[in-house]
Amino acid sequence: MSKHVSVTKHDGVATVVIDNPPMNVLSNQVLTGLDDVFGQLETDDEVITIILTGAGDRAFMAGADIKEFLDEDVNQEAKDTHGVLNRIAAIPKPTIVLLNGFTLGGGLELALTCDLRIAEDHVQIGLPEVNLGLLPGGGGTQRLPKEIGIAKAKELMFTGSHISADEAYNIGIVNQVVKKSEGKEAANQLAHKVAGNSLQSLSRIKQLINNTEQVSLHEGLQQEKAAFKALFATQDSQEGIQAFIEKRKPEFNHR
CATH class of the missing domain: 3.90.226.10 (2-enoyl-CoA Hydratase; Chain A, domain 1)
Incomplete structure (x- = not known):
């Protein structure tokens, strides 16, 4: 250091x-x-x-x-x-x-x-x-x-x-x-x-926004679609959805 x-x-x-x-x-x-x-x-x-x-x-x-x-x-x-x-x-x-x-x-x-x-x-x-x-x-x-x-x-x-x-x-x-x-x-x-939010979501949001100046709108939307789909395979998305249904604060493990 x-x-x-x-x-x-x-x-x-x-x-x-x-x-x-x-x-x-x-x-x-x-x-x-x-x-x-x-x-x-x-x-x-x-x-x-x-x-x-x-x-x-x-x-x-x-x-x-x-x-x-x-x-x-x-x-x-x-x-x-x-x-x-x-x-x-x-x-x-x-x-x-x-x-x-x-x-x-x-x-x-x-x-x-x-x-x-x-x-x-x-x-x-x-x-x-x-x-x-x-x-x-x-x-x-x-x-x-x-x-x-x-x-x-x-x-x-x-x-x-x-x-x-x-x-x-x-x-x-x-x-x-x-x-x-x-x-x-x-x-x-x-x-x-x-x-307090999921790093799985945060990292994808950051990457998509940072890419907006390098790709066309069409390509950006395709990347957003793929990222949205990929999030459904994460533990955090399942926890977030379940917490919403149960009206409680989600406990994300960032996986």
């Missing part, structure tokens, strides 16, 4: 914390730590939902470690970053990111790999790479337009400006905005609500 990335587990929810003071930048060590932790959580049967956040309240992640750019092969660095972030985006479990401070550059790109995003109201969000003569190299040019539309994404990347948590909510980057210091409770409540 990386000294900069830790994980705790409780009632089906894993909380991953990035701790790289003072601003939790995305260094090679952090990237490796995230890769290791999410690789373990993917196959951990005890974990249904994952929360990702940063230590402290100054920054979720204030970008990449710029100093490392001087020492690393940039093309290789970009390739490694894409590989790790793609694996986080594709993990077959719902992910929730809590933005509890500056979320800039690589921090926003990391946040965009998560399924749901909660921001505390003091958060500043942006992709400022253009101010360094660079561009977002961790997927920002591809993921952000899909979330908020091409024109607004171009505006944020062309100007390198920071926006507030409220504006991020208004344009669709985040799902919720909560008061400072209340983010952890909000994330936990949401995570445990999601974790």
